[in-house]
Amino acid sequence: MNHNIIIEKIASAEQIKQCAEFYPAAYSGEPWNDNWTIETATALLTCYYSTPKFMGWIALRDNVVIGCAIGNIEPYYSGDIFILKEIFVAVDAQNSGAGSSL
Numbered sequence: 001m002n003h004n005i006i007i008e009k010i011a012s013a014e015q016i017k018q019c020a021e022f023y024p025a026a027y028s029g030e031p032w033n034d035n036w037t038i039e040t041a042t043a044l045l046t047c048y049y050s051t052p053k054f055m056g057w058i059a060l061r062d063n064v065v066i067g068c069a070i071g072n073i074e075p076y077y078s079g080d081i082f083i084l085k086e087i088f089v090a091v092d093a094q095n096s097g098a099g100s101s102l
Contacts, residue, residue, distance in 0.1 A: 005101050010056035010070070016045045019058065019068035022090040029091075045070065048085050055082060059089070059098040066093035069102040 010016065023041035027034040036044075048054065051072045059067030067089040073080045089098045 004061055005066075005096065005098050006060045007057050007101055008060060010049070010058055010068075013046065013049060015058055015065065016049045017042055018065040020045050022066075023068075023088060025091045026088040045086070048072070057102055059093075059102055061093065061096070061098070066090045066096070067098035067102050
């Protein structure tokens, strides 16, 4: 695990946009082979960010966002639960411990 990775709570739409910049590459390879663009990724992640009870975290290395975990709190019969919507790491930062840290 890389101990230079810092986890912070997402606090701004700008951080969402930073995550959207590497979202397409994170999902373009196997097994997904998705065709996301930065624009469609920004729309998706902004949609999540706008949901009630949003929660999200970013992984930073050298003050650069390299990973993201996003979801929201939803009601459940036994109480509120966190639903993870997305977790992804920049391709060049995969296997660095960022995903596990998130």
